[in-house]
Amino acid sequence: MEDELTIAGTVVRSRLITGSGKYLDDRIIKDVLEAAECDIITVALRRIDFDRPREGILDHIPKGKILLPNTSGARNAEEAVRLARLAMAMGCGNWIKIEVINDQKYLLPDNAETIKATQTLSKEGFVVLPYMSPDLIVARRLVDAGAAAVMPLASPIGSNRGLATRDLLEILVDEMTVPIIVDAGIGRPSHAAEAMEMGVDAVLLNTAIASSDDPVTMAMAFKYAVRAGRLAYLAGMAGVSKTARPSSPLTGFLEI
């Protein structure tokens, strides 16, 4: 079945996007990406560690993947723009995940500043994927500002609580035409499957795989969950009823 995801004109085979953070040993990332069969991986930009000047995450990411740097650490639009420009100057493509956070307890994104950063960066030629609180009006403003997709959160980053924002995500699925990538809070494969069943276009997760006892096997579990959810969405879900509806015929019973 042809079922491609296109983001800003680029065809993406996998609807599972993974992060590269929190691994005890970054050497496992290559195997995780292979098990997840994912095309897009996120990275962050930080000051170099002079005690380990030669270490870099890029050594562990196979060629051919789409690198999605984030602007984590940005507290406002100006800082996000600065980080995005620095990320572009690394020479690894023009995709950027805008992340503007100034709340340290819940790590919720600042939607207003995110819209501002999206405006500036999309004009500069970035493929802008903004991390956002799932609000329809904000999603529309982000698209007006040039976002290539929207990335609403399922629940707070790293919380593994699943689709706490389900009703709001459903509104986005109903109304938005750009790809919807559910980002943050997906803790289990069943959460990913549930999001995909709803009709979102992709999911982005990091902690659920990286903090598993066996990240490679968990990556595989998420791959199947995302596929299962997507196929179920495409197939169309059967209706729900309060009372039973027999699956076997109610005629032709054996006489007793």
Add this chain to the structure above:
Amino acid sequence: MSLRMEIIVNGQPRTVPEACMLDELLAAQAVDPAQVVVEVNRGIVSKDAYDTLRINPGDLVEILRFVGGG
């Protein structure tokens, strides 16, 4: 002995030889230029300018690289 100057690298004061070029500064810190992006005084330096950009006393240098992140 060559003259030395103070600059700020990633928020920390550092003493380096006077009239050093950016590529020399990176080499002195064992940094692989391919793995980093550099800002000098808030301006991004393109990679082909590393060997022609002279570092001056008091310059604010930021050297960043990609790390794991979500």
